[in-house]
Amino acid sequence: MDALKAELKSLLVEHLNLTTVKPEEIGDDQPIFGDGLGLDSIDALEVIVLLQQHYGIRLTKAENGPKVLYSVNTIADYITEHRK
Numbered sequence: 453m454d455a456l457k458a459e460l461k462s463l464l465v466e467h468l469n470l471t472t473v474k475p476e477e478i479g480d481d482q483p484i485f486g487d488g489l490g491l492d493s494i495d496a497l498e499v500i501v502l503l504q505q506h507y508g509i510r511l512t513k514a515e516n517g518p519k520v521l522y523s524v525n526t527i528a529d530y531i532t533e534h535r536k
Contacts, residue, residue, distance in 0.1 A: 456528050464524075467502050468495055480525045488523070496521060507531050 461475035464484070473489065484499075485491045491499075499521055503509040509531055511517055520530045 453528060453532065456531065457524050460524050460527055460531075463502055463506060464489075464499070468498060478524060481523050483523055484521065485518075499527075503527070503531070507535060509534050 457480055458475065461478045464470065464478065465473055465475050468491065470489065478484075478489065482488045485496070496517065500511055500517075503511070511520060520526055
């Protein structure tokens with residue numbers, strides 16, 4: 453699970469061009485939207501695409517998005533539960 457979280461952090465930094473953030477600076481429970489990393493709804497779409505491309509994971513219900521995409525921990529848990 454730690455390897456998955458580290459990979460997620462690197463992917464977030466790389467794909468979202470977070471030039472002022474290093475992957476190791478992102479806390480596992482840190483919110484990634486709003487006051488956390490400051491991501492917005494456009495970034496949410498990019499994260500969803502990232503999950504589809506790298507992990508074959510789809511968010512099947514839009515209402516689950518805020519809960520699943522809350523932090524690195526919640527994303528990693530979702531990937532672990534839904535990975536084929």
